[in-house]
Amino acid sequence: MGGPGSGNWYRFDRRTTVEEAWLLAVGTLRGRIRPGSAGTVTWSRDGKRRASVGYFVTREDDRFTVWLHYRWRDREDIEIPIRLQTTRTQFGGQRWWFTCPLIVGGMACRRRVGKLYLPPGARYFGCRRCHGLTYRSCQEAHQEERLFGQLGREMGFDAEIGRLLAARLGRCR
Numbered sequence: 598m599g600g601p602g603s604g605n606w607y608r609f610d611r612r613t614t615v616e617e618a619w620l621l622a623v624g625t626l627r628g629r630i631r632p633g634s635a636g637t638v639t640w641s642r643d644g645k646r647r648a649s650v651g652y653f654v655t656r657e658d659d660r661f662t663v664w665l666h667y668r669w670r671d672r673e674d675i676e677i678p679i680r681l682q683t684t685r686t687q688f689g690g691q692r693w694w695f696t697c698p699l700i701v702g703g704m705a706c707r708r709r710v711g712k713l714y715l716p717p718g719a720r721y722f723g724c725r726r727c728h729g730l731t732y733r734s735c736q737e738a739h740q741e742e743r744l745f746g747q748l749g750r751e752m753g754f755d756a757e758i759g760r761l762l763a764a765r766l767g768r769c770r
């Protein structure tokens with residue numbers, strides 16, 4: 598039986614986590630979604646200002662669009678329109694959503710999401726799924742799953758333990 602030093606247990610396919618990406622939540626624009634509205638959203642980490650994105654809002658008929666503009670890697674000016682959608686809340690209010698602007702594999706995503714992400718190295722904001730982001734807690738859970746699966750196999754069980762662990766990872770998939 599191998600020990601921790603003998604295998605590659607800790608070498609796993611690491612996916613970028615949502616925590617590593619810049620997050621733009623639709624709630625950030627609360628009260629500012631009206632034609633002509635403009636501003637800047639700034640992110641900081643460790644108390645240092647790290648990134649900022651400008652936006653302005655346009656309206657065509659009943660459709661609102663928020664245009665994001667930012668400098669990408671100091672060499673390219675990017676401007677992307679993000680369509681907004683609304684749903685009614687049960688108390689008669691209105692809730693705003695972004696429409697994911699990304700095209701993946703030739704298909705426009707158009708998912709209705711409350712959060713858009715810009716992961717390290719990515720050029721455009723998009724939804725969590727398009728960017729293949731996972732949650733840190735899932736990352737840890739997946740490591741655990743692999744570790745226990747490996748242990749199980751080494752002890753002569755099948756991968757059942759890993760599967761049992763996987764069952765509680767519903768939202769991680």
Ligand SMILES: [Zn+2]
Pocket residue numbers: 697698699706707708723724725726727728
């Ligand atoms: Zn998407």
